[in-house]
Amino acid sequence: MNATLAILSRELRLALRSGGGAGLGLAFFLMVVMLIPFGVGPVPHLLAQIAPGTLWIAALLACLLSLDRLFQADFEDGTLDILALSPMPLEGLVAIKAFAHWLTTGLPLVIAAPILGITLNLADSAYWWLVISLAVGTPALSFLGAIGAALTVGIRRGGLLLSLLVLPLYIPTLIFGARCVTSASEGMDVMPAFQLLAGVTLFTLALTPIAAAAALRMHMR
Amino acid sequence: MTLSVSNLACYRTGRLIFSDQSFTLDAGEAVMLRGPNGSGKSTLLRALAGMLPFEGDVVLNGVSLGNDHDGVQEQIAYAGHLDAIKPQLTVGENLTFWARLFGGGSIDDAVEQFALAEIWDRPAHACSAGQKRRLGLARLVVSARTLWLLDEPTVSLDVETTARFAAIIKKHCASGGMALIATHIDLGLDTPREIMLDPNVVQKSAPSNDPFLSEAWE
Numbered sequence: 419m420n421a422t423l424a425i426l427s428r429e430l431r432l433a434l435r436s437g438g439g440a441g442l443g444l445a446f447f448l449m450v451v452m453l454i455p456f457g458v459g460p461v462p463h464l465l466a467q468i469a470p471g472t473l474w475i476a477a478l479l480a481c482l483l484s485l486d487r488l489f490q491a492d493f494e495d496g497t498l499d500i501l502a503l504s505p506m507p508l509e510g511l512v513a514i515k516a517f518a519h520w521l522t523t524g525l526p527l528v529i530a531a532p533i534l535g536i537t538l539n540l541a542d543s544a545y546w547w548l549v550i551s552l553a554v555g556t557p558a559l560s561f562l563g564a565i566g567a568a569l570t571v572g573i574r575r576g577g578l579l580l581s582l583l584v585l586p587l588y589i590p591t592l593i594f595g596a597r598c599v600t601s602a603s604e605g606m607d608v609m610p611a612f613q614l615l616a617g618v619t620l621f622t623l624a625l626t627p628i629a630a631a632a633a634l635r636m637h638m639r
Numbered sequence: 640m641t642l643s644v645s646n647l648a649c650y651r652t653g654r655l656i657f658s659d660q661s662f663t664l665d666a667g668e669a670v671m672l673r674g675p676n677g678s679g680k681s682t683l684l685r686a687l688a689g690m691l692p693f694e695g696d697v698v699l700n701g702v703s704l705g706n707d708h709d710g711v712q713e714q715i716a717y718a719g720h721l722d723a724i725k726p727q728l729t730v731g732e733n734l735t736f737w738a739r740l741f742g743g744g745s746i747d748d749a750v751e752q753f754a755l756a757e758i759w760d761r762p763a764h765a766c767s768a769g770q771k772r773r774l775g776l777a778r779l780v781v782s783a784r785t786l787w788l789l790d791e792p793t794v795s796l797d798v799e800t801t802a803r804f805a806a807i808i809k810k811h812c813a814s815g816g817m818a819l820i821a822t823h824i825d826l827g828l829d830t831p832r833e834i835m836l837d838p839n840v841v842q843k844s845a846p847s848n849d850p851f852l853s854e855a856w857e
Contacts, residue, residue, distance in 0.1 A: 421742070423739070431727075431728065497723040500717065502690065502712070503716070505741065505742070639690065
């Protein structure tokens, strides 16, 4: 327990200090969503129609931004070697680091999304589901990203490769997440999409620690 | 408490680094690992720490590295070329993190032995190379492990600190610990045993089981 808290508090501290990139994802999210009305034009009904998809795609890209440093920084300065010798199993380490990534990247997006919904003229009935679907879906983005980050850990400038690996894996979360919000705005039944979204997240939470730890071991041996 | 290594061989990217290394370490012993550049000192230490594939038997206190990987790793503290320090955190935060993660060692002891009190609140990026090295080595004390694997631990340390570090190794050994130290200098330990690694003249290639590498070098 003490080791878990030690790693978690260190991850949060590093993310919030300079160069940690915690605010980067949020700023990117804000910028992208604010640009959409300029590009599409001030047509309220059109914006309302594309709002769910736009918010979800922007959230997904914002999550990707800081993923490449998830294990790379620790790999480069030798910390990963020492962590491998620590009492904390690599599976646990992966789960804690991905959770910390969600706390510093995913959670701010969940909080900022409803405010940005206003700029896209999102339907009133969809705000709650926007927050709920992002809250349930974004952990899957951080955890799937952790697999990609572990696979590309030894590669210089692996950030682009990471995006190519991870973006296809994000598709189910994107489809069901955006569907949740669209259904809510059109007054349709939200539950089918929401249950699938939650299912994808639960599956990812269970799979990621094992997959990413296996990838890290492969790189270290 | 013993470490016994028999017929250890290591390959890297299909090239034999060393083979037929057999030696033992008894409780309280510090052994020097010597050899010219490229003779495989770092590789041997990383293999013993379970961070590289190897052939042969490595048994630490009755636990075999081949069978119980984690069981051996739980008894090892490793200090390599990299100090594993986060530049954004202060010296104190770095050390406290390792102490909480490993549990068991005393932070006060580490601070006193490596004279870290005066730089405790300094961000690690503002430390000199020698100060960072001291912080990196202090991790050995807070992690309280039996076997220390040290790869060139005295790089960028001044004479006084090197002597101080030798005393710390002696203290570790006196309390039943073991240390295997790859170094080119004389640390000033009392009659330390030495293991010589010869550069491998015969460039034997490995029987690779990597499907992507097989026949790649033929």
